[in-house]
Amino acid sequence: MNRYLVLMIRRPGLDPAVVPLHLAFLDELREEGRIELSGGFSDASGGAYLLRAVDLAEANTLVHRDPAHISGGWDITVHEWQAH
Template identity: 70%
Template sequence: MNRYLVMLMRRPQCDPAIVPLHREFLEDLRAQGRNELSGPFSDKSGGAYLLRAASPAEALAIAHRDPAHTSGGWDITVHEWLAD
């Protein structure tokens, strides 16, 4: 499995009620061994998580199931992480 950095930036229309659903999604990923690390940015502009997936396509598919994405309240980008 490879690592992917999923970055989420809040849009003005972000619904705060989605945050608990997003956190539940991240906990489910953690239970599957796919979410290594996650957290919000200190300025409340968004957050990021480190995702384990077999390919860029799989990482993007997983990130697109995130309630933060499906709600339309966050911009999500996925970057392959080549950490040592």
């Protein structure tokens, strides 16, 4: 599996009710062994998670299931990360 860095920046008007749904989604991925790290930025502007997927297409499919993506409350980008 490859690693993908998912960066999330909050948009104005973000619905705070989506945050617990997003965190529950990350917990599900973590239970599946798909998440290595996750967390918010100290300035509360957003956060990131390190996702494991076969390829970029699968990573994007998983990210598109995230309530954060579905809600439109964040700008989300996915980058293949070749960390060592």
